[in-house]
Each structure stands twice: as C-alpha cells, then as structure tokens.
Amino acid sequence: QVQLQQSGAELAKPGTSVKLSCKASGYTFTSYYIYWVKQRPGQGLEWIGYIYPGNGGTYYSEKFKGKATFTADTSSSTAYMLLGSLTPEDSAYYFCARSLTTVVVFDYWGQGVMVTVSS
Amino acid sequence: DIQMTQSPASLSASLGETVTIECRASEDIYNGLAWYQQKPGKSPQLLIYNANSLHTGVPSRFSGSGSGTQYSLKINSLQSEDVASYFCQQYYNYPPLTFGSGTKLEIK
Numbered sequence: 061q062v063q064l065q066q067s068g069a070e071l072a073k074p075g076t077s078v079k080l081s082c083k084a085s086g087y088t089f090t091s092y093y094i095y096w097v098k099q100r101p102g103q104g105l106e107w108i109g110y111i112y113p114g115n116g117g118t119y120y121s122e123k124f125k126g127k128a129t130f131t132a133d134t135s136s137s138t139a140y141m142l143l144g145s146l147t148p149e150d151s152a153y154y155f156c157a158r159s160l161t162t163v164v165v166f167d168y169w170g171q172g173v174m175v176t177v178s179s
Numbered sequence: 180d181i182q183m184t185q186s187p188a189s190l191s192a193s194l195g196e197t198v199t200i201e202c203r204a205s206e207d208i209y210n211g212l213a214w215y216q217q218k219p220g221k222s223p224q225l226l227i228y229n230a231n232s233l234h235t236g237v238p239s240r241f242s243g244s245g246s247g248t249q250y251s252l253k254i255n256s257l258q259s260e261d262v263a264s265y266f267c268q269q270y271y272n273y274p275p276l277t278f279g280s281g282t283k284l285e286i287k
Contacts, residue, residue, distance in 0.1 A: 095276075105223070105266055107276040121275045155222055163229065164270040165213040169222035 062086040064094075064156050064170035071176045077144040082156030082170050089137035090114040092158050095166065096128065096141050100152045108154075111139055146177045181205050181272045185279030191287045196257045200282045202267035204248045211271025214243055214252045217281075218263045226265075227252065254284075262286055 067081040082094060096108040109120040111130035118130045127150075129142040143150055153174050157166035182205040192198045202212065210230035215223035225234045227243035230250055240255040254261055267279040 104280045105268075105278040107274075107278070109274075119274060157222075160228065163211070163213075164273055164276060165225055165228045165268065166215075166223070167225050167234065169224070172222050 062158065062168045064158065064168055066154075066156060066170035066173045069174045069176070071178065072146050073179055074147055074177055076146055077142055078146065078175055079140055079142045080154055080156075080173055080175070082139045082141075084137045084139070084158070087158075089132075090134055092161070094130075094132065094139040095157045095159060095164075096130070097155045097157060097166075098152050099155065099172075103152075108141070113137075113139065143175065146175075148177050151175060151177045180275055181208060181269050181277050183267055183269055183277050183279040185267055185282055187282060188280065189283045189285070191285045192257050193287045194257055194259065198254045198257060198284065200252045200254075200265050200267075200284075202245075202250045202252075202279045204250070204269055206272070207247050208269045208271035210246060211269055211273075212243070212245070212250045213268045213270065214241075215266045215268065216261075216263045217266065223266060257286070259286060 063085045065083045070078045072078045090113045093110045093112050095110045098106040108124045111118045113132040131140045153172045155172045156170040158168040160167050184203045186201050212230045214227040217223040226237050226241050231243045242253045265282045
C-alpha cells in the first residue's frame with residue numbers, strides 16, 4: 061500500500077535551516093510528483109511546490125522561492141525539503157503528498173511534521 | 180492566482196442532519212475543484228475531485244456539486260466521525276494550487 065513517511069518534529073533557531081524528509085513506499089517513486097504543503101496550527105493549507113523524482117524537476121510557489129528547496133533520492137525513494145533562513149512565520153506543519161495521475165489532487169499524504177522556530 | 184472563498188468558517192449541526200459547505204472561486208474553474216476532510220491532528224483526506232466525483236472509499240453521504248465559480252460539499256445524515264475541518268482546493272488554473280480557508284464542523 062502507498063505510504064509517505066515523514067521525519068520527526070523539528071525545533072530550530074531563527075536564521076538556521078531544517079531538512080525534512082518524506083519516504084515513499086508502495087509505488088514507483090519516480091513516476092509520481094511529490095508535493096509539499098504548509099499549514100500553520102489552526103489555519104488553512106498553503107501549497108509550496110513540487111518535485112518530480114523521475115527527472116528532478118521542481119516548481120516553487122512564488123511565495124516560497126528562496127525559502128524552500130526540494131531534492132529527491134531515488135535510491136531510497138525519499139523526497140526532501142530544505143527550509144532556509146527560518147523565521148517564526150515558518151513555524152507550521154509541513155506535509156508531503158502524492159497526486160492522482162489525472163488531476164492534481166492529493167490522494168496520499170504524509171503524517172505531517174511540525175517545525176517550530178524559536179530562539 | 181485564483182482566490183477561493185469558503186463559507187461558513189465554522190458550523191455546528193446535529194447528528195443525522197444535512198450540512199452544506201460552499202466555496203466560491205474568483206474566476207471560472209471549470210469543475211477543477213476538490214474537497215478534503217482533516218480530522219484533528221491528522222493529515223487531510225481526499226473526499227471529492229472534479230467537483231462531484233467521490234474518491235475511492237469515501238462514504239456516499241458525501242457529495243459535491245457546482246459549476247463555474249460556485250461549488251458545494253454536502254454531508255447527509257451527519258455522523259459523529261464527520262467532526263473535522265473541510266477544505267476546498269482548485270486545480271484548474273495551476274500552478275499555483277489554491278485552497279479555501281476551511282470550515283470547522285462540530286456536532287451540536
């Protein structure tokens with residue numbers, strides 16, 4: 061069965077970076093895009109962008125250009141998101157997700173990881 | 180970017196009741212709309228896509244409708260396990276994907 065397993069919660073200081081992971085299993089990793097979504101506690105969902113592990117192609121929402129960097133390791137079927145120059149506004153849950161093949165809606169999600177930015 | 184306006188922000192209803200949540204797009208999205216359910220402490224789960232297509236395994240008491248800029252999610256015979264937040268998402272004009280602000284559903 062398809063699973064997306066995310067790394068554990070992160071506590072980071074302002075100005076530093078964190079690297080979140082999303083390990084995929086149960087499907088061909090290189091055949092599906094991996095998307096990343098941000099959710100501040102009690103708030104709505106924000107789309108960050110995607111990576112296509114098949115060729116490493118990436119796309120970033122305008123708001124997250126320079127903030128997020130996506131990579132993927134096909135040998136371990138793991139996608140990564142590096143969040144840099146952290147500020148308290150980056151404190152949020154971050155989800156990875158996979159889309160249906162026909163339309164860009166998310167049928168599988170990781171469990172989410174909480175990033176807390178505090179001095 | 181297409182803006183999604185979702186209403187109401189919160190909703191309280193009795194068990195067995197029918198509830199409706201609405202999403203309005205800032206321009207025509209040609210049925211490129213999905214609905215998600217997010218229970219407390221969990222990741223969102225896909226309910227509906229293409230405005231009215233029920234995702235695999237989703238109970239039939241959930242239904243979606245609409246066209247143009249106006250869409251709605253209806254939950255018939257409200258159950259206790261339906262307590263959650265609900266979000267709409269447009270994907271017609273992508274990128275970027277945009278979401279509604281969410282509706283928190285509680286049992287009265």
